Amino acid sequence: MDSTSARGLAALVGDLGTERPPRYAALAGRIRRLVAEGRVPLGTRLPAERELAQALAVSRATVTAAYTRLREDGWATARQGAGTFAVLPRGPHHGAWVPGPADDGSIDLAHAAPAAPASVPAALATALEELPRFLGAHGYHPAGLPDLRARVADRYTARGLPTTPEQVLVTGGALHGVSTAFGLLLRRGTRLLVEQPSYPNALQAARASGARVLPVALDPDDPAAWLDATERALAAARPAAAYLMPDFQNPTGALLDVAGRERLAAALRRAGVPAVVDETLAELGLDTAAPPPLAAFGNGAPSVGTLSVGVLSVGTLSKVAWGGLRVGWVRAEADVVRRLTAVAVQTSLSGPVVEQLAACALLDGLDASLAELRAGLRERRAVLTAELRRRLPGWLVPEPPGGLVLWCGLPTPRSRAVVAAAERLGLRLAAGPLFGTGHALDDRLRLPYTQPPDVLRRAVGLLVRADAEATGAAVPDGPAGDPRAVSVV
CATH class of the missing domain: 1.10.10.10 (Winged helix-like DNA-binding domain superfamily/Winged helix DNA-binding domain)
Incomplete structure (x- = not known):
């Protein structure tokens, strides 16, 4: 223990x-x-x-x-x-980060998870039609279905990174891909450079591997300062790997431009540091499209032992389609994919065939469904931003160019107190410190705009009351909205 x-x-x-x-x-x-x-x-x-x-x-x-x-x-x-x-309580879990069923009608703004679009059941129906041709074999595909690997490769090629199916490993979502990459690159006591703030589950996966996290502060309004600090950290610490999100970074929404990617790739190359690049949100540009993947800029393929690794690009359908499918991938050089496959099969021999066939259908129609998804997210982002600025004028509410969340600044460090008060009101949030290390970020709160507009408005009403309770201020008059009257999806 x-x-x-x-x-x-x-x-x-x-x-x-x-x-x-x-x-x-x-x-x-x-x-x-x-x-x-x-x-x-x-x-x-x-x-x-x-x-x-x-x-x-x-x-x-x-x-x-x-x-x-x-x-x-x-x-x-x-x-x-x-x-x-x-331990965890028995029955439905109502904590801040571990997803649980919203059976009590609480509003969940802790997790940035869109509901499934109509394309998901249609894709599953197509998958069942395709399934008979696979039933005569054992059903194990450790690196993923060849059809799916080919489609993922084609999508990378279209985004500016020429890729073959042999360069793709299918995983059980992005976190499985990140954890598999960490299994290849990290050992107990080695260092992993990360952005601060960063994705909590990736930080936990790094800690579980025994690695020491090396955070570099990221201010979305000053990306040059982050690049300066990253260059210094790479040169001085020579970490075993870096975990990066250049595409609408979670949680800040920051987007690294072409010049920044060239500079970052060069810094990784000089330091000989491989990078795990999380591209979960890469195709969710709402105001602008993301540049080509960081791997397209090259970093001289730093080595791990005798293996030339370079950039490992991690993607998923969880945010552009539905998290319930649990389909993701890692894009790397073919020999690296073979090593990654050997790591992945230690915890999962193969992904489910039906979901991978559904993923093929979803990728075939992804451009059309993305257009609809982006339009809906723009509307929800506008609603949440406007409500927060109107009802909490003391908060800093920047509007990111893409992704799924707002990274709000609080007037004083009270994120954890607001989260505790909100949970009592039926609103689930994730405190700012969850996204970093130590005591940092208690003056920040991540708020997804993945819920419908009416739910977002009700959530802000509850948030206003929670903030007042956390600061000891007078609770505003008027109903905040009963979250249990909302059907949460």
Whole structure:
């Protein structure tokens, strides 16, 4: 069993002095969110009450009451003589980051996940028509169905990166692709350069591999400063790999232009550092299209052992079609794909055939469905942006050129307090620190615009009330909207 030190957990919990009393409830809430977000892994033994009380400079009674609340709510379990351990509650999960069924009518703005368009059931029907020709064989395709690999390769070629089917590995979504790439590139104790903020599940995958995360601050309004800092970090630290999102970065929405990609590719080449490039949002440009993939600019194929790796491009249908399909891919050189396949089969022998056939149909019609999706996202982005600016004028609400989320700036560091208050009102959010390391980003909140406009308006009403509760301000008059009256998809 893993354990966390009192000092380590106290660092993650942060200063409790900004929380409204009772303090034990605030402590329990922070630990609960750390477990839900994966920053305190399931099964971790929590520190002894006396040690944590000393590290947090609170009374032991406060920690005892907090642990009791966690056990009562199902977020911890006590074992006689062994200690207290982090667990998930039984039944539907209502945490901030682990997706769960919205059976209580809560509004979910923690996850940027569009509902399935009409093209998904049509694609599944096509897949079932195609399925009989595969039933005579064993059904295992470790690198993916040849038809799907060919379609993914064709799409990369059309985007400016010539690709053959042998350069594509089909995965169970983007996170599976990222984790597989990390399995090839990272070892315990090695360094992974990441943007700060970044995608939480990728950060967790890196930590699970034993790698040390090396964050470089990213300001979407000043990409040159990030490039300067990245060049210095690559040259000084020589990390084992970099994890990057140049296309409508999650969560900032930043888009790296052609000149920036040329400069970044050159820096990776000079340092001899391979890159895992997450292109999950690359085709969701709302105001402008993304430049060609970073791999098209080359980085001299840095080596891992005797293997020349270069850029590993990760893609998925989760955001442009539907997350329920769990179909993604990694694009790399053919010999790298063979090595990646050997890593992938250690956890999954093959992806499901039906979903891959559906993915083929979806890719055949993707350009038409993307046009409709982008139009809907533009409308929802406009609604959420306007509502936030009108009802929370003290917040910084930039409008990204693409992607699925707004990366909002709060007047003071109170993201975690707002998230806790919102959850009590039936609005699920993900706190800013989830997207970074340490205590950073508590003055930020990521808000997806993937819900329908009426749901977004109701959500902002709840957010206004949550922000008032978190700051101790007077709660605005008038109904905020009952989230349980909304059908959430």
